[in-house]
Amino acid sequence: xxxxxxxxxxxxxxxxxxxxxxxxxxxxxxxxxxxxxxxxxxxxxxxxxxxxxxxxxxxxxxxxxxxxxxxxxxxxxxxxxxxxxxxxxxxxxxxxxxxxxxxxxxxxxxxxxxxxxxxxxxxxxxxxxxxxxxxxxxxxxxxxxxxxxxxxxxxxxxxxxxxxxxxxxxxxxxxxxxxxxxxxxxxxxxxxxxxxxxxxxxxxxxxxxxxxxxxxxxxxxxxxxxxxxxxxxxxxxxxxxxxxxxxxxxxxxxxxxxxxxxxxxxxxxxxxxxxxxxxxxxxxxxxxxxxxxxxxxxxxxxxxxxxxxxxxxxxxxxxxxxxxxxxxxxxxxxxxxxxxxxxxxxxxxxxxx
Ligand code: PMP
Numbered sequence: 001x002x003x004x005x006x007x008x009x010x011x012x013x014x015x016x017x018x019x020x021x022x023x024x025x026x027x028x029x030x031x032x033x034x035x036x037x038x039x040x041x042x043x044x045x046x047x048x049x050x051x052x053x054x055x056x057x058x059x060x061x062x063x064x065x066x067x068x069x070x071x072x073x074x075x076x077x078x079x080x081x082x083x084x085x086x087x088x089x090x091x092x093x094x095x096x097x098x099x100x101x102x103x104x105x106x107x108x109x110x111x112x113x114x115x116x117x118x119x120x121x122x123x124x125x126x127x128x129x130x131x132x133x134x135x136x137x138x139x140x141x142x143x144x145x146x147x148x149x150x151x152x153x154x155x156x157x158x159x160x161x162x163x164x165x166x167x168x169x170x171x172x173x174x175x176x177x178x179x180x181x182x183x184x185x186x187x188x189x190x191x192x193x194x195x196x197x198x199x200x201x202x203x204x205x206x207x208x209x210x211x212x213x214x215x216x217x218x219x220x221x222x223x224x225x226x227x228x229x230x231x232x233x234x235x236x237x238x239x240x241x242x243x244x245x246x247x248x249x250x251x252x253x254x255x256x257x258x259x260x261x262x263x264x265x266x267x268x269x270x271x272x273x274x275x276x277x278x279x280x281x282x283x284x285x286x287x288x289x290x291x292x293x294x295x296x297x298x299x300x301x302x303x304x305x306x307x308x309x310x311x312x313x314x315x316x317x318x319x320x321x322x323x324x325x326x327x328x329x330x331x332x333x334x335x336x337x338x339x340x341x342x343x344x345x346x347x348x349x350x351x352x353x
Contacts (some may be wrong), residue, residue, distance in 0.1 A: 001197040002170045004223050007142055012087050012231060020234040022051050049239040052229070056242050059249045060217070065190050069222040072229060073237050077178060077203045077216030082109045083228050084174060084199065084218075088142040089115040097136045098145035099128050101152060101318045103176060106145045121318060126153040126283070130164035137169060144169050147176040149183050152314050152325045154285035156185045166195050172224070174199045179287035181207030181259050182266070189219055196221045206288060207259050210248055213241040262288050262328050269334045273326065276338075277345040280322070289327045297322040300344065307340045 005013055021036035039046045057068040064071075074080045089096065091114035098106050100119030110117035118136045122128055133144060144165060148157040166173045177200055180187045189200050199220040205211035215237065218228060248255070270290050274282040278300060281293040291314065294300050301313040301324060312325040328334065 004227070007088055007171060008227060009086075009088065009090050012227070015230060017230045018234055020048070020051055022048055023234070045239060047239070049235050049237060049242055051234050051236075053237055053242055056237075056245050056249075059246050063249065063252060064219065066192060066219050067222070070192060070219050070225055072218040072220070072225045072232075074216045074218070074228075074232065075236055076205065076214045077176065077201045077218070078105055078109075079232070079236065080199075080201055080216050080218035080228065081105055081174070082112070083231055084143055084172070085109045085113040085115060087227050087231055088172060089113055091115060094140045094142045095138070096143040096145060097133055097141055099133070099147065099150065099157070101150075101314075101320055102145065102147045103151045103178075119318070122150075122153070124319070126150065126155050126319070128157050128161055130161045130168065133165055134168055137171070141169075142171045143174055144171060145174050145176065147178070148185075149179040149286040151179065151287070152289075152291055152312070152317060152320060152323070154283060154287045154290050154325075156183055156286045159185065159188075162188070163191075166198055169197065172197050172199055174201060176201040178203045178206055179289075181255070182263060182288045183286035185286065192219055192221070196223075199224060204245060204248070207262075208248055208255055209258060210244065213244045215241050215245050265331060265334060266290065266328045269326070269328055269338070272334075272338045273341075276341050278341060278348065289325055291320065291323050291325050293321075293323050295322070295348070297324050300324065300341075303344055304337075304340060309337055309340055311337075 025035060036048055038048065053073045056073065057071045060071055061068055072080060074083065095116035095118055096110055097118045097120060100121050107117050120133050120136050137144065146157060146162055146165065148162065149155060150157060162175065175188055175198060177187055180202065187200065188198065192198060192200065199218055202217045204213060204215040266285060266288065270282050270285065273279055273292055278295045279292055280295065283291045297313055297315040301311065304311055314320040314323045314325050
């Protein structure tokens with residue numbers, strides 16, 4: 001890995017961050033706060049939130065094999081993705097490499113930050129090749145995005161290929177594990193200490209059932225996390241979010257129960273989906289959704305909308321022609337989807353049927 005200073009944009013490296021009132025106050029328990037121009041009434045929401053989310057990070061260290069200094073918390077993982085661009089990528093000069101297809105925000109953030117985006121196509125079984133990814137890098141490649149399980153394809157990337165990329169690339173590898181809770185492959189978080197160029201992204205939006213509170217996590221070496229903290233908005237995670245997240249972590253058994261249920265439901269839904277006449281292929285999934293190739297994705301998507309059922313049409317995405325991405329819902333939601341598609345089959349017999 002290049003030195004962190006060599007990878008970081010010079011203006012960011014030299015930046016003197018904004019210092020908020022709550023950042024400057026350290027010391028023994030105070031009882032009178034007259035430092036932040038807050039209204040003293042309407043407690044508790046009259047106070048600014050903890051800018052460094054200490055309590056929440058402490059709770060997270062009980063379930064993640066990391067120290068608090070290795071955790072960045074943001075307004076969804078999307079904030080962490082954007083900050084990684086802003087920390088490392090000089091607009092119009094640097095570039096990033098990513099698997100293709102994958103989560104769309106990496107490209108949007110690249111475009112927004114005026115940074116060249118270099119997609120590297122997966123193979124027809126949605127596998128990545130370390131050699132091909134590394135061949136797409138050059139001296140200006142700062143970030144390399146991997147997503148496992150990948151969105152929209154649903155599969156885990158090969159651990160061996162991922163580690164080869166991390167070990168061989170001299171920039172930062174961002175491994176998005178938003179869906180790792182649904183996979184049987186363990187998170188790479190346990191390997192953080194031996195890989196100083198690895199950033200792992202996880203989120204409260206999927207298995208944790210908290211998409212509405214907007215809370216994303218980035219885990220990395222303390223030096224990388226310090227850089228992200230330096231450039232974030234001072235109070236980027238609001239108090240209500242911090243509270244709800246701590247409450248959710250106190251009920252971690254619920255998350256485990258949901259994950260078990262959703263994995264069981266994924267198996268039965270995929271089996272029933274594969275039996276539909278309009279289905280050509282159901283691709284294997286390690287996530288809480290699966291990708292399926294159907295006879296006519298545009299028509300079936302429109303039909304499902306007319307039935308009040310919304311899935312994701314991925315027809316225009318690389319390697320995903322005529323594919324729909326289906327999120328696993330509750331048993332009754334999944335039943336509703338299958339019944340609707342059985343009705344579609346009755347009215348649209350396929351040539352071979
Ligand atoms: N990463 C991946 C792979 C995703 O699919 C998504 C959301 N669809 C996110 C990140 C965004 O997560 P968040 O809600 O934490 O911003």
